[in-house]
Amino acid sequence: MPLELEPVQRRLPDHTIHWFASTGSTMTEAARLAAAGCASGTVVGADEQTAGIGRQGHLWHSEPGNGLYVSIVLRQQFPVDAFPGLTLAIGLAVREAVLEASGIQCDLRWPNDLLVDGRKCAGILLRMEAPALIAGIGINVNHAAFPEDLASRATSLRLAGGRTIAREDLLVQVLEAVDRYCRLILEEGIQPVLRLFTQASSYVSGRRVIVDEGGSILNGTTAGLDAAGFLLLRRDNGKLVKILAGGVRPE
Numbered sequence: 001m002p003l004e005l006e007p008v009q010r011r012l013p014d015h016t017i018h019w020f021a022s023t024g025s026t027m028t029e030a031a032r033l034a035a036a037g038c039a040s041g042t043v044v045g046a047d048e049q050t051a052g053i054g055r056q057g058h059l060w061h062s063e064p065g066n067g068l069y070v071s072i073v074l075r076q077q078f079p080v081d082a083f084p085g086l087t088l089a090i091g092l093a094v095r096e097a098v099l100e101a102s103g104i105q106c107d108l109r110w111p112n113d114l115l116v117d118g119r120k121c122a123g124i125l126l127r128m129e130a131p132a133l134i135a136g137i138g139i140n141v142n143h144a145a146f147p148e149d150l151a152s153r154a155t156s157l158r159l160a161g162g163r164t165i166a167r168e169d170l171l172v173q174v175l176e177a178v179d180r181y182c183r184l185i186l187e188e189g190i191q192p193v194l195r196l197f198t199q200a201s202s203y204v205s206g207r208r209v210i211v212d213e214g215g216s217i218l219n220g221t222t223a224g225l226d227a228a229g230f231l232l233l234r235r236d237n238g239k240l241v242k243i244l245a246g247g248v249r250p251e
C-alpha cells in the first residue's frame with residue numbers, strides 16, 4: 001500500500017518531505033537536493049527503491065510498499081569529530097522510533113544495524129555530501145518473507161511482532177527521534193550518545209565477533225567504544241585494535 005504522506009507532513013511541518021512511488025535510491029535524490037541547496041531536515045522517501053544502496057557496496061532489498069526507505073539531509077554544524085558518534089546516534093534514534101511504533105526492543109550491532117532475535121530489521125547509511133550529511137535509513141516493516149539469500153539473516157517488524165505497523169506512524173517517530181538526537185549532540189556532544197549506545201547494544205563489550213574490514217578478517221572479543229565512538233576489539237593475540245569501519249558479525 002502506498003504511504004499516505006499528507007497526515008505525516010501535517011504532523012511534521014518543519015520537514016519538507018519528497019515522496020516517490022518508486023526511485024532508484026533515496027540517497028541519490030537526497031544528494032541531488034542537497035547539492036541544489038535544500039533546507040536541513042529535508043526528507044526523501046520512497047515506497048520502492050529499484051537500486052537501494054547498503055553499506056560496504058551491498059544492495060538494500062527494498063520491497064515495494066512494505067519497508068520504510070528514507071534519506072534525511074542534515075546541515076547542522078556538528079563538531080568535526082562527531083561523525084562516528086552521529087552514526088551511532090542515528091541507530092539509537094531508529095531504535096527508539098521502532099520501540100514507540102511497534103513495541104519491539106531491538107539490539108544494536110556496531111555501528112548501527114538494528115537486530116531482533118539476531119536478525120537484521122533495519123540498516124543505516126551515513127554519507128557526507130559536503131557541506132551536508134545524508135542519513136539513509138532502511139527499515140523492514142511489513143515484509144512477510146525475504147529472498148532466499150537474506151532469509152536466514154533478515155527479519156521485519158511484522159515477522160518479529162506478529163502485526164503490521166503503520167509506516168506513517170513509524171516515519172513520524174523516526175524523524176522526531178533523529179531531531180532529538182541531533183539536538184542532543186549539538187547541546188551535549190557525543191558522550192551521552194556513547195553511553196546510551198553502550199547500554200543498548202549487546203555488541204559493545206565482551207562479545208566474540210568476526211570483523212570483515214573489506215578483505216581482512218579479524219577475530220576477537222569486543223572491548224568497548226573509544227572516545228570517538230569507534231569499536232575496540234581485543235584480538236586473540238592480546239592486541240587491542242580500533243575498528244574504523246567494517247562488518248561485525250557474531251563468531
Ligand code: BTN
Pocket residue numbers: 024025026027049051052053054055056058060068069070071113122123124125136137138139
Ligand atoms: C546497511 O547496509 O545496513 C545500510 C542500509 C541503508 C538503506 C537505506 S534505504 C534508504 C536509503 N536509500 C538507500 O539507497 N539506502 C538507504
